[in-house]
Amino acid sequence: MKTINLRLKQKMNEVFSIEPNDLGAGFLTIYFRKITAYLKIMPFIYIIPLTLFISIFLYFILGRFLIKLVTVLQYGF
Amino acid sequence: MDFKKTLIDFLTSFLIICNRLIGLVLEPYKTMRKISLEKDYWQLSIIIGIIFIYFKFIYYLCEKIYPATLVYSLFIFNFLLTVAFFYFLSKIFSKNKKEINLLSFIFTFVYSLFPTLIWFLSTSILYIFLPPPRTFSLMGKGFSIFFIAYSLSLLIWKFILVYLAVRFSSKQNFFKIILMIFLYLIWFIPYSILLYQLKFFRIPFI
Numbered sequence: 050m051k052t053i054n055l056r057l058k059q060k061m062n063e064v065f066s067i068e069p070n071d072l073g074a075g076f077l078t079i080y081f082r083k084i085t086a087y088l089k090i091m092p093f094i095y096i097i098p099l100t101l102f103i104s105i106f107l108y109f110i111l112g113r114f115l116i117k118l119v120t121v122l123q124y125g126f
Numbered sequence: 127m128d129f130k131k132t133l134i135d136f137l138t139s140f141l142i143i144c145n146r147l148i149g150l151v152l153e154p155y156k157t158m159r160k161i162s163l164e165k166d167y168w169q170l171s172i173i174i175g176i177i178f179i180y181f182k183f184i185y186y187l188c189e190k191i192y193p194a195t196l197v198y199s200l201f202i203f204n205f206l207l208t209v210a211f212f213y214f215l216s217k218i219f220s221k222n223k224k225e226i227n228l229l230s231f232i233f234t235f236v237y238s239l240f241p242t243l244i245w246f247l248s249t250s251i252l253y254i255f256l257p258p259p260r261t262f263s264l265m266g267k268g269f270s271i272f273f274i275a276y277s278l279s280l281l282i283w284k285f286i287l288v289y290l291a292v293r294f295s296s297k298q299n300f301f302k303i304i305l306m307i308f309l310y311l312i313w314f315i316p317y318s319i320l321l322y323q324l325k326f327f328r329i330p331f332i
Binding site: 092104105108116 | 151152153154155156159160162163184246249250252253257258259260261262266267269270271272273274275276277278279282283286293294297299300301328329
């Protein structure tokens with residue numbers, strides 16, 4: 050019983066280690082929480098399609114410059 | 127007996143790192159919160175050790191002006207500078223200065239190096255199998271789009287981890303964290319350009 054209580058206390062301390070974010074305006078805080086909720090669990094579900102879309106868009110905008118940029122990045126390590 | 131204990135500690139910490147790495151991909155918020163309370167120094171040593179092996183690896187992969195140990199020492203200096211900057215800034219911003227813990231900054235920032243390490247390691251492996259320059263053929267274009275998407279994904283993951291590292295270590299709100307990151311970039315971008323001019327890093331390893 051003592052172990053369970055200790056674990057529960059540790060978990061509570063962990064969860065409440067920081068205050069919730071407050072952006073000042075109520076509607077801003079609500080939207081901020083809605084958006085960040087997607088990034089807290091499995092963010093790559095949203096990140097991968099988004100970055101694929103951005104890179105295809107960048108290819109249409111930048112064209113050959115994007116391929117040159119990749120060459121530069123590949124020498125970047 | 128001591129060796130056995132050390133080996134067990136090492137392997138345990140290694141398994142925790144693997145678990146945390148998967149956690150940072152699947153549940154970054156919850157995992158970073160746990161990391162901010164971490165006190166196991168073996169984990170730091172293992173991650174820093176893996177980064178050292180990476181620097182040695184790229185030294186043999188392509189000709190570098192400076193020895194790997196020197197570049198690695200510079201990386202350690204940059205890392206400590208970054209941690210110290212956020213730590214002291216948090217001390218200034220915080221009302222309750224006692225809740226700011228340097229160890230929390232070190233652990234969270236070390237773990238936030240994973241996207242950087244993965245990108246640098248994968249780029250250097252790609253350098254062996256698909257060496258640049260990229261061509262304007264269909265395959266070249268396809269690879270370029272994939273590579274940009276891959277790099278952007280890791281960059282966004284890096285931003286999320288750095289934000290969470292600062293959030294759980296400094297315990298500040300969103301606006302103050304954005305301000306801290308902005309103040310950091312003010313000096314870090316010119317500093318990175320200087321390191322580029324001195325041919326230490328093309329892209330800063332941070």
